[in-house]
Amino acid sequence: MRSANLRKQKTAVACLSMAALITGAVLVFVFGYIIVRGLPVINLRFLFTAPLRMGREGGIFPAITGTLVLTALSILIAAPLGIGAAVFLTEYTRETGFSRAIRVGTETLAGIPSIIFGLFGFAFFVIYLGMGWSVLAGSLTLACMMLPTIVRTAEEAIKSVPLAYREVSLALGASRWQTVTSVVLPQAASGIATGIVLATGRAIGETAAVIFTAGSSLRLPHSLMDPVRTLPVHFYILAREGISPENAYGTAAVLLIAVLLINFVAHYTVKKLFGGGGAAGE
Incomplete structure (x- = not known):
């Protein structure tokens, strides 16, 4: 009996190890393939000049700028709304039909394809509100996509804070808001920041929603009402039209490196500021 259990345990460990190895191999292959194909193209001229001849020559600076502007603005819009909704659901309301409806709604939104968000943004922000293809319309659409992730992760992070902390604060005379x-x-804060990073990772790689709402202009934006092109959109256009496979891989490599850097810097900052744990580490 004992030997049979040991065999089962060894088999389970072997299967789990194989699954981990396969997952790691897939990640290394995908990352390595893109980096190897894209690195020969990447240089200072490629990073800091505008595209020429529809992207056949030149660089990707407007796309880098558009990606940073859209992502930053969408975070500024989505983060306060998402954190505020999470605070309301956990601290200011009980389990009611209204709160359950909000949770079901956020979970449903998290599973909606990006093309649907793009169609919504095009119909509402671009057409109905008259924003046209613009930085603002694209940022608002991306913010809608980020909200479900931020709300759910912030809600779980707030729930993980021990109830005793709240009770002690209230007993000392602090108001609910001060608490x-x-x-x-x-x-x-650590869990909330992690949720924002996850949402940012999704937003920075979006293509369909951005094409429908922010456009694909090769020029630098000078206001929130100007159209803009992002790195995923630039890569998609170059690859789909067969304009320049080399520049397409270079764009993909820059996007991949940017996402990895953003995640690394964000997690490092969270760990330094909050000790990597917050309430979870208590």
């Missing part, structure tokens, strides 16, 4: 802002949110 939330001075006790709960600082303890949950």
Whole structure:
């Protein structure tokens, strides 16, 4: 009996190890393939000049700028709304039909394809509100896509803060708002920041939603109402039209490196500021 259990355990460990190796191999192959194909193209001229001849020559500086502007603005819009909704659901309301409806809605939104968000943004922001293809329309659409992830992760992070922290704060005479802002949110900051990073990772790689709402202009934006092109859109156009496979791989490599750097810097910053744990580490 004991030997049979040991065999089962060894088999399970072997299967799990194989699954981990296959996953790691796939990641290394995908990353390595893109980096190897794209690195020969990447240089200072490629990074800091505008595309020429529809992307056959020149660089990707407008696409880099567009990606950074769209992502930053969408974070500025989505993060306060998502954190505020999470605070309301966890600290200011009980389990009611309304709160359950919000949770179901956010979970449903998290599973909606990006093309649907793009169609919504095109119909509502671009056409109905008259924004046209613009940085603002694209940022608002990306913010809608980021909200479900931020709300759910922030809600779980806030729930992980021990109830005793709230009770002690209230017993010392602090108001509910003071308790939330001075006790709960600082303890949950690590988890909230992780959720924002995850949402940013999704937004920075979007193509369909951005094409429908922000356009694909090769020029640098000078206002929030100007159209803009992002790195994923630039890569998609170059690859789809067969304009320049080399520049397409270079664009993909830059995007991949940018996402990895953003995640690394964000996680490093969170670890330095909050000790990597917050309430979870208590």
